[in-house]
Amino acid sequence: MARHAGVSPSTVSYVLSGKRSISEATTRRVRESIDALGYQPHAGARSLASRRSNVIALVIPLREDVHVPVAMRFAVSVVTAARAFDHDVLLLTQGEGPDGLRRVAGSAMVDGVIVMDVEADDARVPVLRSLDLPSVLIGVPEDTEGLTCVDLDFAAAGAACVHHLADLGHTEVAFVGQPPSVYERRTGFAERTVAGFEEAAAERGVVATSHPCSPDTVREVVGTLVGEHPGVTGLIVHNEPSVGPLLEAFAEHGRTVPGLSVVAIGPVPPGVPPLTSVDLPAEEVGARAVGLLMDKIEGPAHPGVTLQVPRLTTRQSTAPRP
Amino acid sequence: MARHAGVSPSTVSYVLSGKRSISEATTRRVRESIDALGYQPHAGARSLASRRSNVIALVIPLREDVHVPVAMRFAVSVVTAARAFDHDVLLLTQGEGPDGLRRVAGSAMVDGVIVMDVEADDARVPVLRSLDLPSVLIGVPEDTEGLTCVDLDFAAAGAACVHHLADLGHTEVAFVGQPPSVYERRTGFAERTVAGFEEAAAERGVVATSHPCSPDTVREVVGTLVGEHPGVTGLIVHNEPSVGPLLEAFAEHGRTVPGLSVVAIGPVPPGVPPLTSVDLPAEEVGARAVGLLMDKIEGPAHPGVTLQVPRLTTRQSTAPRP
DNA sequence: ACATCTCTTCGAACCGGTTCGACGATGGAC
DNA sequence: GTCCATCGTCGAACCGGTTCGAAGAGATGT
Numbered sequence: 158m159a160r161h162a163g164v165s166p167s168t169v170s171y172v173l174s175g176k177r178s179i180s181e182a183t184t185r186r187v188r189e190s191i192d193a194l195g196y197q198p199h200a201g202a203r204s205l206a207s208r209r210s211n212v213i214a215l216v217i218p219l220r221e222d223v224h225v226p227v228a229m230r231f232a233v234s235v236v237t238a239a240r241a242f243d244h245d246v247l248l249l250t251q252g253e254g255p256d257g258l259r260r261v262a263g264s265a266m267v268d269g270v271i272v273m274d275v276e277a278d279d280a281r282v283p284v285l286r287s288l289d290l291p292s293v294l295i296g297v298p299e300d301t302e303g304l305t306c307v308d309l310d311f312a313a314a315g316a317a318c319v320h321h322l323a324d325l326g327h328t329e330v331a332f333v334g335q336p337p338s339v340y341e342r343r344t345g346f347a348e349r350t351v352a353g354f355e356e357a358a359a360e361r362g363v364v365a366t367s368h369p370c371s372p373d374t375v376r377e378v379v380g381t382l383v384g385e386h387p388g389v390t391g392l393i394v395h396n397e398p399s400v401g402p403l404l405e406a407f408a409e410h411g412r413t414v415p416g417l418s419v420v421a422i423g424p425v426p427p428g429v430p431p432l433t434s435v436d437l438p439a440e441e442v443g444a445r446a447v448g449l450l451m452d453k454i455e456g457p458a459h460p461g462v463t464l465q466v467p468r469l470t471t472r473q474s475t476a477p478r479p
Numbered sequence: 480m481a482r483h484a485g486v487s488p489s490t491v492s493y494v495l496s497g498k499r500s501i502s503e504a505t506t507r508r509v510r511e512s513i514d515a516l517g518y519q520p521h522a523g524a525r526s527l528a529s530r531r532s533n534v535i536a537l538v539i540p541l542r543e544d545v546h547v548p549v550a551m552r553f554a555v556s557v558v559t560a561a562r563a564f565d566h567d568v569l570l571l572t573q574g575e576g577p578d579g580l581r582r583v584a585g586s587a588m589v590d591g592v593i594v595m596d597v598e599a600d601d602a603r604v605p606v607l608r609s610l611d612l613p614s615v616l617i618g619v620p621e622d623t624e625g626l627t628c629v630d631l632d633f634a635a636a637g638a639a640c641v642h643h644l645a646d647l648g649h650t651e652v653a654f655v656g657q658p659p660s661v662y663e664r665r666t667g668f669a670e671r672t673v674a675g676f677e678e679a680a681a682e683r684g685v686v687a688t689s690h691p692c693s694p695d696t697v698r699e700v701v702g703t704l705v706g707e708h709p710g711v712t713g714l715i716v717h718n719e720p721s722v723g724p725l726l727e728a729f730a731e732h733g734r735t736v737p738g739l740s741v742v743a744i745g746p747v748p749p750g751v752p753p754l755t756s757v758d759l760p761a762e763e764v765g766a767r768a769v770g771l772l773m774d775k776i777e778g779p780a781h782p783g784v785t786l787q788v789p790r791l792t793t794r795q796s797t798a799p800r801p
Numbered sequence: 802a803c804a805t806c807t808c809t810t811c812g813a814a815c816c817g818g819t820t821c822g823a824c825g826a827t828g829g830a831c
Numbered sequence: 832g833t834c835c836a837t838c839g840t841c842g843a844a845c846c847g848g849t850t851c852g853a854a855g856a857g858a859t860g861t
Binding site: 480488489491492493496498499520521523524525526527528529530 | 846847848849850851
Binding site for chain 1: 517520521523524525527532547551555559567569571572574582583585588694720727748
């Protein structure tokens with residue numbers, strides 16, 4: 158490559174990195190050779206010499222109670238954002254657990270890591286603290302000391318739904334949440350949503366109950382709501398895959414939208430009529446996580462928790478209290 | 480590292496790779512130092528010297544009509560299988576198109592690539608042919624000359640469903656397929672399933688119709704079936720996300736399972752009663768793809784198409800014709 | 802006792818970049 | 832016309848492994 162352009166290897170490097178000024182004529186000559194040869198610098202050599210691999214790791218959850226399409230949206234947005242910073246993404250699954258992190262960090266395969274689906278008390282957090290590998294968490298653990306975290310402000314999302322329904326005059330609302338297992342392992346986002354919901358309900362003087370729900374228990378939950386809480390006129394659903402079955406089950410009891418006002422938290426699946434919802438901005442959160450990680454890779458860390466402000470979009474599924 | 484163990488760097492390398500015999504005493508000493516120091520070889524240096532990165536690329540589709548959970552199952556199984564061969568997985572999205580392949584190949588970032596969701600006439604195929612980068616396709620393009628492909632035998636899957644229903648005495652069956660866009664871009668698996676279905680139906684003398692279907696057109700499709708094909712008693716559904724809504728829509732017309740016998744192709748989503756189905760063995764296909772890729776990386780290529788034989792599992796959704 | 806062979810280990814070259822110090826050329830100030 | 836700063840480029844060291852040839856130590860055969 159350098160020979161083809163008639164310059165030294167270092168000159169080629171400087172042309173590519175721009176770290177020293179190179180005359181316009183030489184730059185042109187080098188670029189022409191690059192095009193002519195289809196030259197691509199050897200990634201291994203580059204990472205060896207520069208101590209930068211230009212790769213970040215993405216740890217993706219595998220749990221069955223994680224909603225896969227949402228996880229995928231995060232993953233895709235992370236890859237896209239990383240490419241914009243000239244980085245690639247190495248995919249790690251939960252399979253190896255914390256050891257996977259140690260491995261990629263120890264062998265200098267990656268410059269940083271993004272960890273998805275962080276729990277309140279996550280085994281990976283102490284490992285990250287010990288590794289001095291730049292990292293960003295998507296999700297918020299209990300102790301955020303020294304960590305960089307990004308997430309949707311789920312408490313605000315839960316609250317926004319309550320305020321929307323209260324503004325419409327509803328006085329008794331129910332929250333249908335994630336499967337019980339999600340709460341049992343203390344996943345931050347689920348807890349915080351419920352907390353935001355309950356707090357806002359108390360503040361507005363709204364009667365509120367909350368109900369975990371998995372695909373198999375939809376009918377049971379609806380039975381409870383119809384039987385024991387007949388006064389409920391507003392429903393907040395934080396459980397994307399169950400929205401459809403839930404609405405059908407309610408319809409069987411004669412409760413249809415928007416007589417029953419429904420707000421969804423998260424993307425609404427196709428095949429369901431458009432619902433008033435707080436969207437989950439996976440793309441923004443993913444891109445933000447990558448941006449923060451790049452900052453950390455470049456310079457000193459600025460730890461902190463970034464919460465994306467939720468936006469409620471009004472659609473046809475909510476109406477004033479009948 | 481070498482100093483800590485009191486040996487030369489080359490000795491350490493031979494202990495790790497096992498490419499030359501090293502005395503037991505020395506091996507033990509080196510391993511002790513490795514443990515004591517938590518030593519991990521530098522991935523970049525290794526790839527530079529050995530011309531192997533121990534990383535494979537996985538090109539994952541982004542299209543909205545691809546069923547995301549299935550894609551994810553493939554991805555996870557590929558990562559797991561790759562780890563068993565001491566390889567990591569670099570995630571490429573469709574975003575960069577063929578250029579992404581050129582980039583990772585040219586910079587020697589990866590030893591091979593697995594391409595998912597291959598279309599009949601796929602733009603990436605000629606690129607792969609030109610790259611001399613070991614590759615395995617998940618999916619089967621039109622011209623497989625020189626390629627290594629893995630897939631479920633979808634034609635056999637479609638046929639198996641027909642045979643199952645015909646064995647139960649059904650004489651008029653319908654096939655509910657993927658969204659129209661999937662057929663329009665000539666995705667192999669969808670076409671082959673329909674072909675297998677039609678061929679087997681002709682062979683068994685069964686009256687057969689097939690109907691593309693997207694989440695938005697479920698009711699429409701059901702309307703057509705109930706109205707124009709009232710004699711249909713067997714249904715084959717090759718469209719996972721629509722199974723639930725489809726059955727509900729039929730129920731509204733008084734057609735319930737198993738009076739209407741239903742066979743699904745692909746995993747059945749939770750929240751739907753267990754269906755007789757041909758499962759989509761994503762885990763096996765992913766693992767097989769990785770295995771074939773490793774063979775190609777190690778030795779000479781053995782191109783060819785590997786089709787995984789489908790297995791039909793009988794559950795409560797199919798019964799003899801009433 | 803000497804030539805040979807095997808087993809284990811080392812040294813040196815090499816993989817392909819990056820980075821720093823230095824050197825020659827050029828230009829401006831005095 | 833000399834002195835010094837600036838600009839553009841080069842050479843060499845280095846990043847941390849892998850690989851091959853060869854050397855040294857014992858074992859074996861004669």
